[in-house]
Amino acid sequence: MNMTETATVKLGRPRGFCEDTALEAAMRVFWEKGYEGTSLTDLTEAMRINRASLYSSFGDKETLFRRALARYGEGPAAYLKVALQAPTARRVVETLLKGVVDLLGNPKNPRGCLSTQGALATGLGAEPIKNALIEWRKGAEAEIQKRFKRARTEGDLPEDINPGDLTRYLSSVVYGLGIMAANGDTKADLNRVVDMTLRTLPL
Amino acid sequence: MNMTETATVKLGRPRGFCEDTALEAAMRVFWEKGYEGTSLTDLTEAMRINRASLYSSFGDKETLFRRALARYGEGPAAYLKVALQAPTARRVVETLLKGVVDLLGNPKNPRGCLSTQGALATGLGAEPIKNALIEWRKGAEAEIQKRFKRARTEGDLPEDINPGDLTRYLSSVVYGLGIMAANGDTKADLNRVVDMTLRTLPL
DNA sequence: TCTATTTTGTACTGTTCGATCTAAAACATA
DNA sequence: TATGTTTTAGATCGAACAGTACAAAATAGA
Incomplete structure (x- = not known):
C-alpha cells in the first residue's frame, strides 16, 4: 500500500x-x-x-x-470582483450596477439577493448566520471602498468625493435594489433606478 | 338595561x-x-x-x-405621512430621509426596519406575511409617487424627472438605509448616505 | 352570598424541527 | 466468493413550535 x-x-x-x-x-x-x-x-x-x-x-x-454563501459569492455574485477591475471609478460603478441588475433582474433566479434574503432578523438559533451575512456584506463594502481609494490616487475620483461616503451611498442603492427585486419589481424597474443613479453620480 | x-x-x-x-x-x-x-x-x-x-x-x-405592522406604520414609521405634507418635492425628500435616519439611527430601536426585518424570505407557513410586507412597502411607494405627481403639476419637479423613476430611486436608497442599519451602521453613517443623496438630487 | 361572565395560569395537543442511529445496499480488493 | 469500506434509505430521537382545553381566579350584579 x-x-x-x-x-x-x-x-x-x-x-x-x-x-x-x-x-x-x-x-x-x-x-x-x-x-x-x-x-x-x-x-x-x-x-x-x-x-x-x-x-x-x-x-x-x-x-x-x-x-x-461562499458559492453564491463565487457564482451569482461574482460580478463584484469583475466590477472592481474596471479601469476607472465611474466604470466600476457602471459595471457593478449592471451586474447587480443582471443578477436581480434575471427571472430564472429567486427574487432578491441571498445575502439579504438569507437572514436579516432571526431567532436565537440563527444568530450566527445573521452575523455571517452582515460580515459578508461588510466585506464587500470594504473591497469597494478600497477600490475607490485607489481611484483617488489614480485621479479618477474627484477631490470633493469621500471614498467611504461614495461606497456607503452606492451600497445603499445596491441593497435597495435587492429589496425592490424581492418586492417583485422587474429588470426594467431596476434599470430605471440604475439610470437615475448614474445620471446623478458626481463623477 | x-x-x-x-x-x-x-x-x-x-x-x-x-x-x-x-x-x-x-x-x-x-x-x-x-x-x-x-x-x-x-x-x-x-x-x-x-x-x-x-x-x-x-x-x-x-x-x-x-x-x-399597522402600529409600526402609525408610530415609528409615521414620518412618511409627515414627509408627504412637505410643501415642495425637494422638501418631501429631505423630510423623508431625515425621518428615516431618525428612526433607523436611534439606538433605542431594534436594528433595521420592521418591514424588511419582518420577512423577506420565508418557508411556506409565513408566505402570507411576506406578501403583506411587500404590499406594505408598495403602498408606501405608491403614496410617494402620488406626491411627486402632484409636485409635477405644482411646478416643483423638473420636467426631465419622471415621478415614478424618482420614487423608485428614492425607495431604493431608503431600503438600502434599512439594510445598513441592520448591518449595525450608526446614525452618522446613515447621515453620510443621506448627504450624498441630497447633494446629487436632481431637484 | 350566590350566580353569571370574563380573564388568567398551566398543562397539554399534534406537528414539525434539526439531527442521529441502524441496517441494507453497492462498490473495490483479495 | 468473502471481506472491508462507504453510501443509502428510513425509522427515530428529543426539543421546540403554534395553538387549545380547562379549571381556578377575579370581578359585577342580584
Whole structure:
C-alpha cells in the first residue's frame, strides 16, 4: 500500500450524486426561502439526496449554508470582483450596477439577493448566520471602498468625493435594489433606478 | 338595561394588562427577530401576558403581526405621512430621509426596519406575511409617487424627472438605509448616505 | 352570598424541527 | 466468493413550535 499518495481509488459504495450540483440546489433553496425558512426536508428534496448523505457530505445546516454563501459569492455574485477591475471609478460603478441588475433582474433566479434574503432578523438559533451575512456584506463594502481609494490616487475620483461616503451611498442603492427585486419589481424597474443613479453620480 | 348603548361596563374578571402596551412590546419583538424568528414564548414574555390572553385579545400569531405592522406604520414609521405634507418635492425628500435616519439611527430601536426585518424570505407557513410586507412597502411607494405627481403639476419637479423613476430611486436608497442599519451602521453613517443623496438630487 | 361572565395560569395537543442511529445496499480488493 | 469500506434509505430521537382545553381566579350584579 502506498501511504504517500492521496487515495485516488475510492473504496465502498460510490456517491449517488454530484456534490457540486447538490450544493447549487441548496444555495437556490436558501436564496428563495432564507435560512430559517428552509427546512432539512426542503433541502433534501431539492438536492435529491437524503439526510444522512447531506450530513456526511456537508455537515449540519449551518455549515451547509456557509458553503452555499461562499458559492453564491463565487457564482451569482461574482460580478463584484469583475466590477472592481474596471479601469476607472465611474466604470466600476457602471459595471457593478449592471451586474447587480443582471443578477436581480434575471427571472430564472429567486427574487432578491441571498445575502439579504438569507437572514436579516432571526431567532436565537440563527444568530450566527445573521452575523455571517452582515460580515459578508461588510466585506464587500470594504473591497469597494478600497477600490475607490485607489481611484483617488489614480485621479479618477474627484477631490470633493469621500471614498467611504461614495461606497456607503452606492451600497445603499445596491441593497435597495435587492429589496425592490424581492418586492417583485422587474429588470426594467431596476434599470430605471440604475439610470437615475448614474445620471446623478458626481463623477 | 340600555340596549342602544355599547357596553361601557365590563363584566367578569378585568384585564391584567394594557392592550396598547402589550401590542407595542409585540411590535418590537417582531421588529428585532422577524416573524419566523419570533416564538410565542418570546411574545408572551415580552408582552408579559400568557398564551391564552394573547390569543383571546389578538388572535393568532399572524393576526398579531399584522396589528403590530399597522402600529409600526402609525408610530415609528409615521414620518412618511409627515414627509408627504412637505410643501415642495425637494422638501418631501429631505423630510423623508431625515425621518428615516431618525428612526433607523436611534439606538433605542431594534436594528433595521420592521418591514424588511419582518420577512423577506420565508418557508411556506409565513408566505402570507411576506406578501403583506411587500404590499406594505408598495403602498408606501405608491403614496410617494402620488406626491411627486402632484409636485409635477405644482411646478416643483423638473420636467426631465419622471415621478415614478424618482420614487423608485428614492425607495431604493431608503431600503438600502434599512439594510445598513441592520448591518449595525450608526446614525452618522446613515447621515453620510443621506448627504450624498441630497447633494446629487436632481431637484 | 350566590350566580353569571370574563380573564388568567398551566398543562397539554399534534406537528414539525434539526439531527442521529441502524441496517441494507453497492462498490473495490483479495 | 468473502471481506472491508462507504453510501443509502428510513425509522427515530428529543426539543421546540403554534395553538387549545380547562379549571381556578377575579370581578359585577342580584
